[in-house]
Amino acid sequence: MSNPGDSPGSFWDQRYEGEDYVFGQEPNVWMAANADLLKPGMTALLPGDGEGRNGVWLAERGLNVTTVDASSVGVEKARSLAAARGVELNIKIADLREWDAPEGTFDVLVSAFLHVGPDDRAAVHRKLAQMLKPGGLLLLEGFTTDHLGYGKGGPKDTRMLFTKDKLRGDFEELLDIEHLEVLKTELPASERHGGRAAVIRLRARRKSE
Numbered sequence: 001m002s003n004p005g006d007s008p009g010s011f012w013d014q015r016y017e018g019e020d021y022v023f024g025q026e027p028n029v030w031m032a033a034n035a036d037l038l039k040p041g042m043t044a045l046l047p048g049d050g051e052g053r054n055g056v057w058l059a060e061r062g063l064n065v066t067t068v069d070a071s072s073v074g075v076e077k078a079r080s081l082a083a084a085r086g087v088e089l090n091i092k093i094a095d096l097r098e099w100d101a102p103e104g105t106f107d108v109l110v111s112a113f114l115h116v117g118p119d120d121r122a123a124v125h126r127k128l129a130q131m132l133k134p135g136g137l138l139l140l141e142g143f144t145t146d147h148l149g150y151g152k153g154g155p156k157d158t159r160m161l162f163t164k165d166k167l168r169g170d171f172e173e174l175l176d177i178e179h180l181e182v183l184k185t186e187l188p189a190s191e192r193h194g195g196r197a198a199v200i201r202l203r204a205r206r207k208s209e
Helices: 008-016 029-033 053-060 072-085 121-130 145-150 164-171
Strands: 043-047 064-069 090-093 106-112 132-143 175-187 195-206
Touching: 029 053, 029 106, 029 132, 043 053, 043 121, 053 064, 053 072, 053 106, 064 072, 072 090, 106 121, 121 132, 121 164, 145 195, 164 175, 164 195
Parallel strands: 043 064, 043 106, 064 090, 106 132
Antiparallel strands: 132 195, 175 195
């Protein structure tokens, strides 16, 4: 993955072209590992869900899902996947740097390999965290700075990759961190995503006011 820069929609439109699902159709492993916390009727926000694999999985489990992505090509594939699975998604085509929702809107926020530019990361993370209700759940997984050594998947700009300190700085004012782990793992194989990876996994909850 290269840096999408100021045109994330065009960047991802090119990568989502074709019939294949670039990152597959199976859900993010970290999200699925926390399935017992994800209850029917909850409202869930999935920023940067692209072709919809995670949003569809949550909708199949009875959550009310809003996905936001800058790629019109990606969201059309998300609509197709949702239709094939018999579920509905509330889809917004927008740049996350510009899109907004009222504070305290969602029960769940899932950020799966969402890497924005270094100048925007902290602001985007804090804005998204504010959209959680008090007690609302954040599940985040992304690549760490160690991932560059594997040569496949993820941004090539180390400033876009995560560390524990970056995520603490972005979230700990608004969220209580329950789990923060850096690990080496095997990601499920797909066209541009899979194999050995260095990732960080975060679970946190919005602080009660």
